[in-house]
Amino acid sequence: MAVMTYRQALHDTLRDEMLRDERVFLLGEEIGVFEGSYKITAGLLEQFGPRRVRDTPIAEEGFTGAAIGAAMLGLRPVVEIMTINFSLLALDQIVNHAAKIYGMFGGQVSVPLVIRTPGGGGQQLGATHSQNVELYYAFVPGLKVVAPSTPADARSLLQAAIRDDDPVLFLENLALYNTKGEVPDDLAPGEIGRARITRSGHDLTLIGYSRTAHVAAQVAEQLASSEGLNIEVVDLRSLRPLDRTTLIESVRRTHAAVVLEDDWLTYGIGAEVAATISDGAFDDLDAPVRRVAMAEVPLPYAKGLETAALPSVDDVITAVYQTLDAVGRRHLKVGHD
Amino acid sequence: MIEITMPRLSDTMEEGTVATWHKHPGDHVRAGDVLVEIETDKAVMEYEAYDSGVLSEILVAEGQTVPIGAPIALLDAPSAPRTTGATPTPAPLPDAAPGPTAGVPARAATSPVASLEPSEAGDRLVASPLVRRLAREHNLDLRQVHGTGPGGRIVRHDLTELLESRTQIHEAFAELRGPAVVVTDEKRGSEAVTITSTRRVIARRMSESARTVPHFYATAVADAGPLVRMRAELNEQLTAVGRPKVSVNDLVIRASALALRQHPEVNCSYVDDTATTILVHRRINIGVAVASEHGLVVPVITDADQRSLSEIGVETHRLHALANDRRLTIDDMSGGTFTISNLGMFGVEQFTAIINPPEAAILAVGATTAEAVVVDGAVQPGYRLRYTLSSDHRVVDGALAAQFLRTLTTLLENPWALAA
Numbered sequence: 206m207a208v209m210t211y212r213q214a215l216h217d218t219l220r221d222e223m224l225r226d227e228r229v230f231l232l233g234e235e236i237g238v239f240e241g242s243y244k245i246t247a248g249l250l251e252q253f254g255p256r257r258v259r260d261t262p263i264a265e266e267g268f269t270g271a272a273i274g275a276a277m278l279g280l281r282p283v284v285e286i287m288t289i290n291f292s293l294l295a296l297d298q299i300v301n302h303a304a305k306i307y308g309m310f311g312g313q314v315s316v317p318l319v320i321r322t323p324g325g326g327g328q329q330l331g332a333t334h335s336q337n338v339e340l341y342y343a344f345v346p347g348l349k350v351v352a353p354s355t356p357a358d359a360r361s362l363l364q365a366a367i368r369d370d371d372p373v374l375f376l377e378n379l380a381l382y383n384t385k386g387e388v389p390d391d392l393a394p395g396e397i398g399r400a401r402i403t404r405s406g407h408d409l410t411l412i413g414y415s416r417t418a419h420v421a422a423q424v425a426e427q428l429a430s431s432e433g434l435n436i437e438v439v440d441l442r443s444l445r446p447l448d449r450t451t452l453i454e455s456v457r458r459t460h461a462a463v464v465l466e467d468d469w470l471t472y473g474i475g476a477e478v479a480a481t482i483s484d485g486a487f488d489d490l491d492a493p494v495r496r497v498a499m500a501e502v503p504l505p506y507a508k509g510l511e512t513a514a515l516p517s518v519d520d521v522i523t524a525v526y527q528t529l530d531a532v533g534r535r536h537l538k539v540g541h542d
Numbered sequence: 543m544i545e546i547t548m549p550r551l552s553d554t555m556e557e558g559t560v561a562t563w564h565k566h567p568g569d570h571v572r573a574g575d576v577l578v579e580i581e582t583d584k585a586v587m588e589y590e591a592y593d594s595g596v597l598s599e600i601l602v603a604e605g606q607t608v609p610i611g612a613p614i615a616l617l618d619a620p621s622a623p624r625t626t627g628a629t630p631t632p633a634p635l636p637d638a639a640p641g642p643t644a645g646v647p648a649r650a651a652t653s654p655v656a657s658l659e660p661s662e663a664g665d666r667l668v669a670s671p672l673v674r675r676l677a678r679e680h681n682l683d684l685r686q687v688h689g690t691g692p693g694g695r696i697v698r699h700d701l702t703e704l705l706e707s708r709t710q711i712h713e714a715f716a717e718l719r720g721p722a723v724v725v726t727d728e729k730r731g732s733e734a735v736t737i738t739s740t741r742r743v744i745a746r747r748m749s750e751s752a753r754t755v756p757h758f759y760a761t762a763v764a765d766a767g768p769l770v771r772m773r774a775e776l777n778e779q780l781t782a783v784g785r786p787k788v789s790v791n792d793l794v795i796r797a798s799a800l801a802l803r804q805h806p807e808v809n810c811s812y813v814d815d816t817a818t819t820i821l822v823h824r825r826i827n828i829g830v831a832v833a834s835e836h837g838l839v840v841p842v843i844t845d846a847d848q849r850s851l852s853e854i855g856v857e858t859h860r861l862h863a864l865a866n867d868r869r870l871t872i873d874d875m876s877g878g879t880f881t882i883s884n885l886g887m888f889g890v891e892q893f894t895a896i897i898n899p900p901e902a903a904i905l906a907v908g909a910t911t912a913e914a915v916v917v918d919g920a921v922q923p924g925y926r927l928r929y930t931l932s933s934d935h936r937v938v939d940g941a942l943a944a945q946f947l948r949t950l951t952t953l954l955e956n957p958w959a960l961a962a
Binding site: 489530 | 670671672673674675690691692695697698699700
């Protein structure tokens with residue numbers, strides 16, 4: 206058991222997977238000599254050489270396409286796209302090729318590709334560099350999308366993604382790279398498509414993923430100490446496949462849910478989660494599922510505006526209170542005070 | 543802000559159930575407008591506004607029962623002084639649905655939380671899916687539950703008391719029966735059915751009567767041959783001129799009214815053990831027990847001794863129809879001095895009834911039966927009608943009951959006098 210950063214967990218996992226399987230290789234912008242914009246690949250060029258750690262031109266469509274071809278021919282490429290914003294340049298390769306080749310060609314060939322890419326606003330990178338457009342990929346059959354929130358999950362899900370025979374979009378987050386957590390030494394590859402209940406409770410289910418899983422946990426802790434509330438927290442971990450069973454079972458216990466996402470509200474991940482709960486736990490809902498998301502604006506650069514546009518802990522608490530008010534539970538609590 | 547409270551709509555009313563709101567929050571109300579329908583122990587009554595204004599809040603949802611005097615709504619009347627103690631209107635939820643227009647830099651609201659105001663519910667019962675499931679599972683009548691969620695939605699919390707009382711009742715029964723008897727719904731195939739307010743009133747009044755009124759019973763029998771023949775002949779003539787027929791019960795009502803006129807001591811009420819007087823009623827108002835589609839009700843034919851047979855027939859028809867429409871007013875059902883309960887139409891030969899307090903007697907009427915009767919020492923076919931008078935022994939003695947019954951029997955055996 207070691208305590209390490211999310212960044213370190215990713216780095217170590219890449220190295221270990223490359224050591225384990227020589228078909229695994231990395232490619233992306235500035236991942237070699239510069240050791241990556243976020244230093245995930247630090248030292249790997251030196252250790253594995255330029256055949257397996259390939260710096261690419263600034264041409265996302267090109268190097269993603271090259272990786273797809275390599276994957277089809279039996280290698281296990283791990284592409285780093287510097288931020289998820291730039292993945293839009295490779296959208297055609299990802300959506301029209303990586304996701305569809307297995308199905309369109311009758312299963313003759315798989316695309317065991319991993320695209321690692323961080324999302325996340327709040328770093329004053331402006332509207333075009335601050336998005337969380339994982340939704341675009343979670344929308345597409347043929348792709349898998351994972352979004353770990355802890356160093357341990359980062360490790361186990363990156364292992365799983367690299368060993369998976371389907372293309373996986375591996376969502377990282379700028380705000381998580383320096384977060385620390387315990388990573389067991391003998392951690393087995395995770396199961397893609399499995400959410401985790403990170404905190405048990407019976408008053409309400411709070412659902413997040415990636416950075417918002419931390420926000421959810423923080424809110425739950427805060428309300429436990431300040432209000433005595435017992436909130437269940439679900440970390441989705443995987444957006445596609447979505448672990449509908451865990452969501453439904455949780456809401457069957459708590460009868461209310463609030464879902465968080467770091468992106469725009471309309472048509473979002475939260476909408477899919479809310480629909481899932483309505484379908485599977487309709488008769489257990491005591492209040493509508495509420496969604497907390499960012500303001501529907503291009504994210505401002507100015508710090509004050511940027512902060513205001515992103516969903517905050519207070520926004521989540523407000524939504525939790527409103528939901529608990531709607532089911533009469535907070536009222537009960539206030540009555541006891 | 544004017545507090546509208548649960549009105550007292552009948553003498554025996556202790557609590558009322560809001561049946562239907564005719565006005566909704568935000569509606570303009572003028573004095574005299576029908577505000578709400580209240581279900582009392584006896585009827586559903588319209589209740590009008592005394593003041594004009596805007597209905598600002600409904601405090602008691604449809605189906606909920608509160609005692610007399612409890613606030614049921616708040617009326618914002620411009621001229622009225624604001625009372626203290628009224629429940630403050632909760633602040634509306636912030637509508638935070640963000641404006642989705644690209645390029646609009648401002649947030650549509652203060653929070654990125656999606657939220658829509660609860661929609662107008664109309665007549666539909668608003669309850670969360672969880673509540674609906676629990677109601678199905680526990681056979682709860684949600685119309686009796688006050689919703690405290692947004693827009694009056696019934697949420698799980700609102701069922702807590704009801705579900706707990708269910709449990710307590712179950713536990714209380716379990717205790718009574720002792721541990722050896724296990725109440726299994728499966729074995730009895732039991733289904734919990736919510737008690738209606740009518741049923742509750744019957745339960746309360748009948749147990750009170752059976753517990754406190756010393757009943758005794760006297761049964762008499764009339765030769766109903768003349769009654770049967772007279773009624774057939776009379777109805778034939780009435781039908782020919784297009785007038786409604788009279789029933790045996792109408793004849794019994796008329797006969798009882800006339801018998802009461804001869805025996806006013808039966809037409810009285812025992813007040814209570816501390817009173818120094820009993821009440822002797824000058825008017826003869828006969829309650830007629832009606833098994834309506836909504837339960838037992840007892841509308842009253844006032845001054846039954848002053849009415850002709852066909853008037854009584856028309857009046858019983860009208861009251862039956864009102865009972866089935868649940869439109870009987872408190873006035874229709876109050877002021878009785880004597881009650882007649884007739885199960886003859888069901889083939890019951892004779893039975894005993896429980897007195898309807900504060901009356902002193904009730905007549906239980908059986909069926910007119912064709913049977914072998916002895917006339918001048920010979921058996922021959924005939925008709926018999928049996929009726930049992932239940933009397934309150936505190937005010938009616940055996941001899942008085944017998945005299946009343948003899949008078950009644952004479953009247954029924956000479957039915958043309960009833961039509962006179």
